[in-house]
Amino acid sequence: MSIELKHVAKTFGTRPLFHDLSFKVEQGELHALVGPSGEGKSTLLGLIAGLHAPDAGDVLINGECVNRLGPQRRKVGYVFQDYALFPHLSAFENVAYGLRASGVERRRVHEKSLHYLNLVNLNRERDKLPQELSGGQKQRVALARALATEPSILLLDEPLSHLDAEIREQLQFELKELQRKTGVTMLLVTHNMTEAVTLGRRVSFLRHGRIERTVSTNALV
């Protein structure tokens, strides 16, 4: 599914974040959004996920305006910057959470949760609580949890920023592989240019509340 923002405006308190922001991510694309801290990158993901409502303009998913749809009805997965894993649930229960909430049958919940934990190589850590996992493992649980509900779109908010270089490189590779295997549209937010170029097929630059430009990474390389 494609994502499109048309002439979106958003103000937080008295601080205007976006003004007439327009932006499009094509279906099945891994798109990177780059911008300095405090530019509202996370808010932009929140607008797409339905966690915030735009003051003006439209958010379109697959061409349909979803401004009035809650996050539960947008079929958008979200990997939060600090992973937002439920601290009282094991890795397995975290992954199963969305499936149970969607009313998926018990046996299917078990199968699917194991499948996605397997996909991120975490089967052995399935019974551990988030605080017993390393940063990289938490990241993978967050990914598996978001993917388990089989969203059409996956939003990733600085997913690799807390990780050390070696794990970051490995997860960059895994993310690309996941995108290739699942075909899900991914929008990745980062302030790291190298990461954006390595992962994204196209990179958009957010500055002063607008998309300054969008370039293909082929052109950058």
Added chain:
Amino acid sequence: METLTAAYEKAPRRPGVLRDRLLRFDLLMALLTALFFSLILLVLLSLVGAASWREVIAHVGSSRGFDCILLSLKTSFAVVVLTLLLGFPAAYILALKQFRGKAFLDTLLDLPIIMPPLVTGLCLLLLLNQANPVGRLLQEWGVRLLFTPGGIILAQFFVAAPFFIKTVRESIAAIPSNLLAASATLNASDFYTFRRVVLPLCRKGACAGMAMTWARALGEFGATAMVAGSIPGRTETMTIAIYMEAMSGGLGNSISTALVLVLFSFTLLFVLKLQAGRQYEY
């Protein structure tokens, strides 16, 4: 304290002097803490020392003693159930929702805590009186609260419930908003999120709030006396019995009831503290 001392020990300048000062500071703090707990123990020991266990057992076995203990336990338990039913929604709304008039509701919640219980009792007496439309309406429906155990529950609830709501509200407000947002993006309804995320994560606060509410309800005196009076075997709670007995020269019975009350409150607080479970790190 140990970490702080260790940090100072690493400091390059005059480590010996700083360490000595810190040790002296620790000693002073420990002494003041010991003084505080000694005061609590001293007060409690004065009660325990004055009690004769034979008298306590005899009084608990007597009809008046047993009735007031049972009534207090029943009404305070009812208050806890009522508080759980009405307190959780109030705590949830106050912690997570932004709306006009929230500050007013917040202040309103503090009022029963700061209001003298006698004044609370007087307000309830006026509300439930036949001269008041609410009182008349209840009377028409056949609901009698004045000078009944129902009145005791109402008075205790009014005084004790805010403790639960305030504690649980703080616990819910401490849950990072991104956990709730994550739940929403995982197709969870608000109710599902409440059941599977909010409730488990505020368990510690809820247990503490429940313990405080229960103990406060058990110990309530002023409002209860105003609303329910002191009819032995009908509206005489433990606290009222303690007062009535002491005022009428039955100090032994008064001490016995007080001891039961203190023992029960302490056990309750201790057990609920153990049940509270772990505090999760976010």
